Amino acid sequence: MTLNLDPSSTARTTPDDRRDRFATLTFERDVAAPLSVLWQAWTAPAARAVWAAPMPSVTVEFLEADTRVGGREISLCKAEGHSDIRCECGWLALQPAVCSVNYEVISSEGVTQSAALVTANLSGTHERSQLVVTVQLSSLAQDMEAGYRAGFGAGLGNLAGAAERTMVLQRVIQAPRSMVWGAWMNPETLPQWWGPEGFSCRTKRIDLRAGGEWVFEMIASDGTVFPNHHLYNEVRPEERIGYTLHWGENGPKHADAWASFEDQDGATKVTLGMVFSTAAEFQEAKGFGAVELGLQTLGKLERFVASR
Template sequence: MTSDLDPDTDSRPARGQDEAPQEGGGIGRFATLRFQRQVAAPVATLWQAWTAPAARAIWAAPAPSVTVEFLKADPGAPEVSLCKVAGQPDIRCECGWLDLQAAQRSVNYELVSSGGVARSAALVTADFAPRGEGSQLTVTVQLSSLAEDMEAGYRQGFDAGLDNLTGVAARTMVLERVIRAPRRAVWEAWTNPKTLPQWWGPDGFSCRTRRIELRTGGEWVFDMIGPDGTVFPNHHRYHELREDRIAYTLLWGEDGPKHADAWVSFEEAEGTTRVTLGMVFTTAAEFQEAKGFGAVELGQQTLGKLARFLGAG
């Protein structure tokens, strides 16, 4: 896997002008920035890592000293985030998704402000294409800024963020299944503390619940018991539960080491529900180990059990 800035990065001024007067006497600066990455993940997986709020929260911060807090995050609708650095004013970013063509292209605008003062506006276009066993991502940023340092900041931020994204996508596992049941029924089966343990887990596995509270900020502490009686301690911590998605963290046993950040989304269409289950493993080694013991197949068995539980298998 390679991760490099496109050598053809372009900083052409719009309409042939480096600067243009703005209302109130300000100066506008225009630039077009292009970035390209080769990613060791299928296009469908890269798309999920790019658009799923739970995944975006993992790779969005350009440096360890930066914290990104999503106040609103919903692909297909406006989202708002705060970029926080100790000792500096928060930077607010409002993002609106203008076009989402699954696994092909996304277009969004970004409005950046600090202290209630606008700093920049940008149009961000991301193009996705298969490349060998992986994929290629090309991002074009058309930037209009009111602050002198915004072009350099955008260049640095996108460069670092896309480096993070390539690593996240390469250790992301995505499972999908269309279930012939309304979204409400699928949601209730997933969020009811009585029904979730009945179907969760691969074929032949059962769940023994120790503690369960299915809400934002809640948790599920349980043992998965294999067909041969082997006990696998689990702990899920829920960060967000809403009718179109759930975000949670997987731990190895109660308060144990983090195994993965996960999300599930529910998309209804004509009485069926497309369930997408994504997991970003903590390390590339854990991702490879999970693939090696058949996590994809076992995960599909779990979704199959959900379908059968709903009478839609």
């Protein structure tokens, strides 16, 4: 989570005001998105990167991201004219669509500023969801309460907006994770199954690694051509990939996306998520049946793997 970088929001702690070093903060958000989608927006590294910055003048660079119990997330919060703020988050408990618990340590210029225990409780339905976040904060080098209130408040507002334009598709494929991953991350096989029923792919360039790209055209059964450009920013073998979707080669970005792969009793649970750049693009995608078409794509993947 990010903090407010306004230096006026914090003050040095003296021995006389040590009682102010400890605070319990609670944040609540009502989100117009399904509970399952909110959970993905809250935990998926690609989604967290979308909403983490509290304001446009701040950028957040993720150095490490491993959302599983025992994993950690390390990020740098940057703003012109200010020292970088380092945030280390360690995941202590993860109960999908129910709750998460993590520790968070904030430092700047090698000095630890604060430590906190962050508990998130989620609830809701297939239409709306609620998020309640409790932060048990211990300020160390300075009083961090005001910064936490501003940073968490802004970040969770961004989260709600991102969740409301996020699409999540899931399918359990009856094959080992290594096989599913191999079908997805092989430049020879990916174009053979990618796309909804009746679509084929024509590849211009393909390089399936972090920093790589896939420039291709999707061709409908009536011959209509849809230019696509995927830019890959993360590849963790047999775990997840992160990439951005663009309208044609070097065209405007329309979504930040990820695919994750989880073992499930010998099968593989595939989650395909997309945070659309605007609410309008999300609604347009829903309108032309992106959910159904995406599920068809995962169905083609399952059939392809079964045929190997």
